[in-house]
């Protein structure tokens with residue numbers, strides 16, 4: 145089974161009102177844990193690589209591992225560049241075998257974002273690759289709770305329509321209150337569903353993407369802290385809020401932080417309980433299992449995408 149683009153996946157997800165998980169990968173254990181989970185659940189899957197992951201593991205190691213995952217699992221998998229921030233990195237991933245790229249021009253002005261996104265879309269489409277773009281700026285860890293910063297950074301629905309029309313991007317990441325990392329809300333979590341609904345109504349049959357969508361499950365934060373970690377006050381997007389987003393055209397949900405927490409909690413626990421171990425396989429095996437369990441949990445309880453191949 146060769147890599148697939150997200151086109152078909154998103155069409156089915158849109159019609160079925162569920163979301164496909166996009167999980168960040170950095171090494172073999174993470175890839176194997178995710179792919180094993182998707183296989184057991186018979187779920188569509190997007191593996192995504194950030195610029196940082198690409199720098200850490202090297203493009204060729206990651207693409208070869210994903211090639212192995214395709215062959216080993218027989219699953220349709222999309223390989224996606226997460227948060228490409230210029231044309232060159234997108235081109236390099238398109239030339240280097242990815243089936244999907246994100247160009248994140250959200251730090252630029254509306255017009256500059258359009259021009260950059262359009263350039264990537266033209267190159268990508270000529271090579272059979274799909275493009276995710278971003279409009280509106282995802283709140284930073286501090287900004288999310290400031291009402292004054294809210295409207296300035298959240299996605300404007302009318303602009304979203306113009307952006308999609310003028311760039312031809314295949315999916316759009318929007319900002320409605322989620323943010324990257326383990327500290328998403330200081331008080332009560334809240335997402336701007338009214339804005340999401342408006343965007344979704346203005347862009348019928350169009351796949352939206354939710355970044356910063358980890359739940360930061362309290363038991364994993366507690367486990368990290370119990371076994372020597374220090375992650376105080378971490379908080380994510382509650383699962384029922386994510387499930388609700390899936391009803392409004394959100395076809396892709398990005399998850400990285402929850403994988404990091406699962407892996408770290410497992411390794412921390414292992415070292416505390418087994419102080420004599422020093423063979424990496426001893427702690428990476430349960431860590432890989434922890435990734436797998438986390439992804440199965442997401443597929444069943446957050447994405448609702450089991451048996452959707």
Ligand SMILES: O=C(CO)COP(=O)(O)O
Pocket residue numbers: 168226227323324325326354355356357358359398399400401402
């Ligand atoms: O959006 C993400 C990657 O692009 C990941 O978000 P989290 O930090 O919430 O896992």
Ligand SMILES: O=C[C@H](O)COP(=O)(O)O
Pocket residue numbers: 168194195196197226227324400401
């Ligand atoms: O969007 C952010 C993802 O969690 C990737 O993070 P990273 O750039 O540290 O790999």
Ligand SMILES: [Zn+2]
Pocket residue numbers: 227248250278281282
């Ligand atoms: Zn961004």
Ligand SMILES: [Zn+2]
Pocket residue numbers: 227324355356398
């Ligand atoms: Zn992101």
